[in-house]
Amino acid sequence: MNSKYVLRIALRHIIRPQNRFLFSVLMIGISIFCVGYYRLFLNDYEIVKRECNAVLTSGMAGTGLMRMLDYDKKEALQLKKEAMASGKIKGIGTWVFGGKIWEVDLAKIQHTFPDVFPDGGGIYRDDIVMSCFIDRTALEICNLQFSRQVDIPEEKWKNPDWQGIYLGAEFKNIPLGTVYVETSKGGHQKEYEVIGFLEKGQHILADEVKTLGEGNGSQSIVCLDGLVMIVMEPGVTDGNKDTAWIFNVSEGVGLDEARSFLEKRAKELNLSVDFASLQDGFVLQKIYNRDVEMVDRELYRTLLIVCLIVNLCIIIMRIISNKQIMGIYIAFGMTKTDVIRVWLFQIMAEFVAGTGCAWLVLKWYCNRQYSNAGAYNQSIFRWLNGYALPEMLALSTILFFLSAVIPILIIQNSKPSELLLDNRG
Amino acid sequence: MIKLVDATKKYNSQSNEILALNHTSMTIQAGEMVAVMGTSGCGKSTLLNILGGMDRLTSGHYYFEDEDIASFGPHKLHLFRKNHIGFVFQNFALLNRQTVYENLEIPLLARNQRHYKKRIMDCLEQLGLAERAKSLPLNLSGGQQQRCAIGRALMTGCSLLLCDEPTGALDSKTTKEIMDLFCKLNMEGKTIIIATHDDEVAKCCKRIVRMEDGVLQQ
Ligand SMILES: Nc1ncnc2c1ncn2[C@@H]1O[C@H](COP(=O)(O)OP(=O)(O)OP(=O)(O)O)[C@@H](O)[C@H]1O
Ligand SMILES: [Mg+2]
Numbered sequence: 059m060n061s062k063y064v065l066r067i068a069l070r071h072i073i074r075p076q077n078r079f080l081f082s083v084l085m086i087g088i089s090i091f092c093v094g095y096y097r098l099f100l101n102d103y104e105i106v107k108r109e110c111n112a113v114l115t116s117g118m119a120g121t122g123l124m125r126m127l128d129y130d131k132k133e134a135l136q137l138k139k140e141a142m143a144s145g146k147i148k149g150i151g152t153w154v155f156g157g158k159i160w161e162v163d164l165a166k167i168q169h170t171f172p173d174v175f176p177d178g179g180g181i182y183r184d185d186i187v188m189s190c191f192i193d194r195t196a197l198e199i200c201n202l203q204f205s206r207q208v209d210i211p212e213e214k215w216k217n218p219d220w221q222g223i224y225l226g227a228e229f230k231n232i233p234l235g236t237v238y239v240e241t242s243k244g245g246h247q248k249e250y251e252v253i254g255f256l257e258k259g260q261h262i263l264a265d266e267v268k269t270l271g272e273g274n275g276s277q278s279i280v281c282l283d284g285l286v287m288i289v290m291e292p293g294v295t296d297g298n299k300d301t302a303w304i305f306n307v308s309e310g311v312g313l314d315e316a317r318s319f320l321e322k323r324a325k326e327l328n329l330s331v332d333f334a335s336l337q338d339g340f341v342l343q344k345i346y347n348r349d350v351e352m353v354d355r356e357l358y359r360t361l362l363i364v365c366l367i368v369n370l371c372i373i374i375m376r377i378i379s380n381k382q383i384m385g386i387y388i389a390f391g392m393t394k395t396d397v398i399r400v401w402l403f404q405i406m407a408e409f410v411a412g413t414g415c416a417w418l419v420l421k422w423y424c425n426r427q428y429s430n431a432g433a434y435n436q437s438i439f440r441w442l443n444g445y446a447l448p449e450m451l452a453l454s455t456i457l458f459f460l461s462a463v464i465p466i467l468i469i470q471n472s473k474p475s476e477l478l479l480d481n482r483g
Numbered sequence: 484m485i486k487l488v489d490a491t492k493k494y495n496s497q498s499n500e501i502l503a504l505n506h507t508s509m510t511i512q513a514g515e516m517v518a519v520m521g522t523s524g525c526g527k528s529t530l531l532n533i534l535g536g537m538d539r540l541t542s543g544h545y546y547f548e549d550e551d552i553a554s555f556g557p558h559k560l561h562l563f564r565k566n567h568i569g570f571v572f573q574n575f576a577l578l579n580r581q582t583v584y585e586n587l588e589i590p591l592l593a594r595n596q597r598h599y600k601k602r603i604m605d606c607l608e609q610l611g612l613a614e615r616a617k618s619l620p621l622n623l624s625g626g627q628q629q630r631c632a633i634g635r636a637l638m639t640g641c642s643l644l645l646c647d648e649p650t651g652a653l654d655s656k657t658t659k660e661i662m663d664l665f666c667k668l669n670m671e672g673k674t675i676i677i678a679t680h681d682d683e684v685a686k687c688c689k690r691i692v693r694m695e696d697g698v699l700q701q
Contacts, residue, residue: 059593059595063595066592071580388537388564390593390639391594394561473538474537478537478572478576
């Protein structure tokens with residue numbers, strides 16, 4: 059029988075409401091959705107770990123974090139110098155998440171977002187553009203890439219009334235070299251110059267990494283596409299905030315060694331500091347999550363097995379209740395192969411539709427749930443495409459093959475008269 | 484045309500063996516219209532299944548136009564069914580989720596035929612089912628369902644029509660109509676074998692073969 063006719067008959071099986079095609083699609087869809095959905099929880103921890111490693115030049119094992127409470131003391135600068143001189147530490151950078159932009163002129167940047175308008179009171183919606191203070195060393199440790207950049211002579215960096223800013227990829231309409239002026243109450247003016255643009259889709263460790271283990275590890279990476287980065291000179295701090303120091307160790311030096319050196323010197327210099335290593339943070343997070351994770355994994359496994367069994371049972375029941383139809387097809391001139399092809403087309407359609415629906419629903423759900431979650435949104439979708447989709451596809455393929463093989467065996471091993479016989483039951 | 488020699492069909496159900504056909508022989512010429520009569524369970528359906536190539540003999544020979552069908556493999560058996568056989572099954576065995584038209588379409592699709600619409604409609608016209616072409620079989624009366632089943636068997640272009648209790652569920656008036664149809668088909672040259680336990684039906688046939696416990700008595 060030619061394929062066109064096989065398809066035509068398969069289509070008949072699909073579109074007639076009595077054939078429970080929709081029911082099968084629903085069952086397959088629900089199963090695959092559940093498995094994908096549970097993956098969502100299971101993957102949280104692993105995503106963050108992977109991504110943290112990806113955004114650092116020397117990976118998590120070689121990068122430490124330190125919170126400098128006495129940022130305004132000159133000893134803080136001295137500690138930095140000493141650490142570098144010791145040879146144990148390759149670089150120390152500073153970065154602070156500044157939250158919304160408060161510099162009045164700079165806040166005009168928000169106009170460049172097409173869908174952001176000042177509300178009635180002339181106040182800009184303030185949670186849209188986030189700023190981040192970062193020094194050049196931290197930029198390097200965090201492995202940031204630029205799409206466009208101007209060279210700034212060293213003396214310009216030294217000028218306290220000038221500050222360079224890097225813009226995320228979403229601000230690409232602003233010309234390079236644009237200058238924003240901030241006038242303080244006393245009439246003092248400070249310039250912010252756009253000196254470069256970040257490559258699209260990049261991430262940086264968020265401030266919260268400092269407190270990893272307490273909070274949600276998943277929030278630890280921030281996408282830079284909509285972010286304004288104000289570049290600080292090393293050592294210059296804002297004065298309003300705790301400062302996070304990020305450092306990477308020299309080759310052959312362990313993180314612990316570098317850390318105990320810093321700790322010791324800080325004590326001697328009478329500086330108040332807190333340490334966090336990303337590793338520790340993740341270990342803590344892992345312990346914290348272990349029980350949850352175990353339950354999740356157990357659930358996931360159970361779900362997977364239940365999903366397999368339920369779908370197989372349904373498919374097998376369907377093939378058994380359809381034996382008569384197959385017997386009729388054979389009696390009227392089809393081969394067993396034709397009948398098997400009709401069956402394969404039919405369940406293939408079910409699996410494609412079921413998996414497609416599961417995927418769309420999961421995507422819709424994530425869109426709805428996480429569209430305001432900034433960085434998390436980004437990583438969720440990367441996870442969705444990178445892990446959930448392949449896994450759902452793999453599962454649906456395995457299910458498809460099982461659902462195909464068992465009926466094929468049933469058909470192959472039955473005599474035509476037996477197939478027909480089932481109509482009397 | 485048909486020659487059964489020492490045909491035996493054994494079923495192994497649970498512990499006991501059932502001899503549905505018991506070392507029996509028979510000959511049917513092309514163009515005959517034969518009624519196979521016998522009590523329920525004597526092996527009529529089994530006989531038709533064997534003759535139609537839906538099942539195989541346990542032992543013995545079945546010659547169809549001098550070819551020994553009993554020795555055929557699955558593919559040759561499929562070709563034999565496809566080229567020669569039309570079935571009208573006990574209980575109609577229609578595809579209840581497909582329309583009358585689509586039921587008739589199945590044999591044609593299986594044979595990769597094209598431009599068959601007129602052929603189906605002509606046949607339905609002849610069977611008085613033209614108006615019900617788009618109905619599902621479940622919405623038809625018993626007689627209409629039977630005519631649909633016959634129409635489907637005719638679409639195969641078969642030379643041998645095997646009918647299992649074609650009037651089992653019908654009243655005498657409808658039975659008469661169906662039998663007239665068979666007679667007409669027989670006149671047109673088809674060989675027809677009808678399994679039945681209805682004397683009225685048997686009377687319409689040119690020849691009656693009685694069957695008892697798997698044995699045919701000519
Ligand atoms: N697939 C099977 N497995 C086991 N036994 C079977 C099978 N098919 C038929 N039989 C047995 O073979 C015998 C003949 O059955 P068959 O269906 O041929 O009878 P029949 O003459 O068509 O009866 P009816 O008039 O009721 O249709 C019966 O005893 C039946 O129980
Ligand atoms: Mg019978």
